Amino acid sequence: MSLPHAILTALLEKPSSGLELTRRFDRSIGYFWSATHQQIYRELGKLEAEGHIRALPSEQPARGQKKSYEVLPAGRAELARWTAASQDPKPHRDPLLLRMRASAVVGTDGIEADLRRHLALHREQLAEYEEIEKRDFPPGRDTPQDRLRHLVLRAGIDLETFWTQWLTHALEEFGELPDTGPA
Amino acid sequence: MSLPHAILTALLEKPSSGLELTRRFDRSIGYFWSATHQQIYRELGKLEAEGHIRALPSEQPARGQKKSYEVLPAGRAELARWTAASQDPKPHRDPLLLRMRASAVVGTDGIEADLRRHLALHREQLAEYEEIEKRDFPPGRDTPQDRLRHLVLRAGIDLETFWTQWLTHALEEFGELPDTGPA
């Protein structure tokens, strides 16, 4: 039940068309919620039908024409309601950790290369986040909005830091392991 | 595509019935992969049909009767193949971080209580993992299998540590914030 609310947040920050939203989901929103353009178009349709958003009147709505949306009061209210509502944390699901555990049973052949690849990817992501932090959150400005957004970015940075450390540690262990093979 | 492999791993560690698997998914396997009993029964059916596992012959297969499964060579081979195969990391999806970001737009009313609740839950989970670590991984034993399993548990511990720290930090920030309200 999060995607519509992610879209409402994004639209409140700035009214956008479906494709613009898709691009923003690949960037800032994307570091803790991702969505494909199909999901977004479908959801925009639903949100419009529910009266939470509406198409900006200015543009003509032909196919292949840009169509921008803005949030209506009902949409803002729904977002506020959802944000304040208590939600249980969902359990993690991490295929890599699962494979790690499986490798204790069927042997570690092949997984090491993928650990290295993941490490490289996480390092890249970390560097990107740190770049964003330097650019968007310089020491000076700190309105409440800035602080909250910075906090969210910090979560991203700290999570990527955790992964790079954990993977580094895992690879060190692999170095010491008597070479592989199933149990 | 991970659930069947999680089940194969669990069954290799110890042949079990559906309900036993469900219980184990609530415990050890569960800290990075969760599943309901319905998912598990459905998947056991598929795995049996594919010839990856089979029901232990000893027990009679009436409804309401325990039915245990063991992994066949084909199943072990499939698990080894999957474990070694390269997989891209899937992007995170975290509703709490999303709500944090939304609260920068619609105000922080109500979310603080839920942050406290999450903090308490993560502290609990952390304590539980540390308990398991003390019990299952005392300084002495370190076969390769132990090391790998310990590594996975460490990931769980470090992730919970991250969340408790991040939530603590977030709540501190809230204390300093000029009281709430939408943008």
Place this chain on the structure above:
DNA sequence: ACGTTTTATGCAACTAGTTGCACAACGAGG
């Protein structure tokens, strides 16, 4: 003026996970 690429929107089918319920057997208590 014409074909190719890019931008933009969208449908349909599929996969994975969740929720709600049903049903059978067994054990314990009145």
Place this chain on the structure above:
DNA sequence: CCTCGTTGTGCAACTAGTTGCATAAAACGT
């Protein structure tokens, strides 16, 4: 003996997310 709670298995319907493809307009080179 017979109801009631527990254990164990399972179906059906629903929700969320993914993948593959279709379509239309505009932008651009030749």
